[in-house]
Amino acid sequence: xxxxxxxxxxxKKPGASVKVSCKASGYSFSNYYMHxxxxxxxQGLEWMGIINPSGGSTSxxxxxxxxxxxxxxxxxxxxxxxxxxxxxxxxxxxxxxxNYGSGSQGYWGQGTLVIVSS
Amino acid sequence: SYVxxxxxxxxxxxxxxxxxxxxxxxxxxxxxxxxxxxxxxxPVLVVYDDSDRPSGIPERFSGSNSANTATLxxxxxxxxxxxxxxxxxxxxxxxxxxxxxxxxxxx
Numbered sequence: 593x594x595x596x597x598x599x600x601x602x603x604k605k606p607g608a609s610v611k612v613s614c615k616a617s618g619y620s621f622s623n624y625y626m627h628x629x630x631x632x633x634x635q636g637l638e639w640m641g642i643i644n645p646s647g648g649s650t651s652x653x654x655x656x657x658x659x660x661x662x663x664x665x666x667x668x669x670x671x672x673x674x675x676x677x678x679x680x681x682x683x684x685x686x687x688x689x690x691n692y693g694s695g696s697q698g699y700w701g702q703g704t705l706v707i708v709s710s
Numbered sequence: 711s712y713v714x715x716x717x718x719x720x721x722x723x724x725x726x727x728x729x730x731x732x733x734x735x736x737x738x739x740x741x742x743x744x745x746x747x748x749x750x751x752x753p754v755l756v757v758y759d760d761s762d763r764p765s766g767i768p769e770r771f772s773g774s775n776s777a778n779t780a781t782l783x784x785x786x787x788x789x790x791x792x793x794x795x796x797x798x799x800x801x802x803x804x805x806x807x808x809x810x811x812x813x814x815x816x817x
Contacts, residue, residue, distance in 0.1 A: 627806070629753075636811040637745070637753065637796050642804055651804035654711065687752060695800045696743040696758035703752055 594618040596688050596701035603707045609676040612704045614688030621669040622646040625691040628662065628673045630684040631703075640686075643671055678708045712801040714809035721815040728784040730812045732797030735778060740799040742780040744773055747811075748793045756795075757782060784814070792816045 599613040614626065628640040641652040643662040650662045656675075664671045671688060685703040692698025715733040722728040732742060742760050745753040755764050757773035760780065770785045784791055797809040 629808075636794075637747075637798075637808045639798075639806040639808055642806070653805060689753075692755060692758060692764065693762060694741045694743070694759045695806065696755055696798070697745075697753070698755045698758070698764055700752040700754075 594699045598701040598704045601705040604678050611674040614701050615670045626671045627689045627697050629687045632684040680708050683708045712807050716809040716812045719813045722787050723817045728787050730782040730795050732780040732809050742775050743798045744782045745796045746793045789816050
């Protein structure tokens with residue numbers, strides 16, 4: 593069965609960077625795009641970006657351009673989301689989610705809480 | 711950028727039908743996906759491509775999309791359906807957009 597297992601919670605200071613991992617199993621890793629979505633406390637879902645694990649191409653939401661980088665390691669079936677220049681408002685749960693039909697996100701990781709605090 | 715508008719809340723009695731709407735300019739030209747999110751849990755895809763259901767999603771969940779409004783319909787609502795619901799579309803250049811979410815309360 594499809595499983596996405598994310599790395600553990602992080603506490604970072606403003607201005608720092610955070611790198612969250614998402615290890616995939618139960619399917620052919622290179623065949624499905626992976627999305628990243630975040631959710632600030634009490635807020636809605638916010639789409640951040642997408643990576644093609646096959647070739648590594650990426651696309652990012654405009655509000656994250658220049659601060660977010662998605663990468664992948666095909667040897668370990670893992671995708672990474674790195675967010676730099678962290679601000680207090682980046683405090684959120686970050687999810688990876690595998691592509692399903694027509695670009696929907698049908699399988700989700702358990703989420704990783706990132707807290708930005710001085 | 712493309713904006714999806716959802717009502718903040720919908721309330722319905724058990725056994726009744728809940729309709730959650732998602733407004734967007736000519737949204738009928740796009741494929742709409744719907745997610746359910748219970749408190750403290752990751753979202754779950756309940757409808758994709760306007761009206762298709764992933765395996766394991768009850769037939770009580772259905773979707774439609776016309777003109778400027780997409781609708782998620784939940785028939786015979788149960789207490790366990792109480793959750794936040796989000797619509798989503800692919801905008802362009804591989805960019806996806808979520809609506810603001812609707813909180814479904816089962817009375």
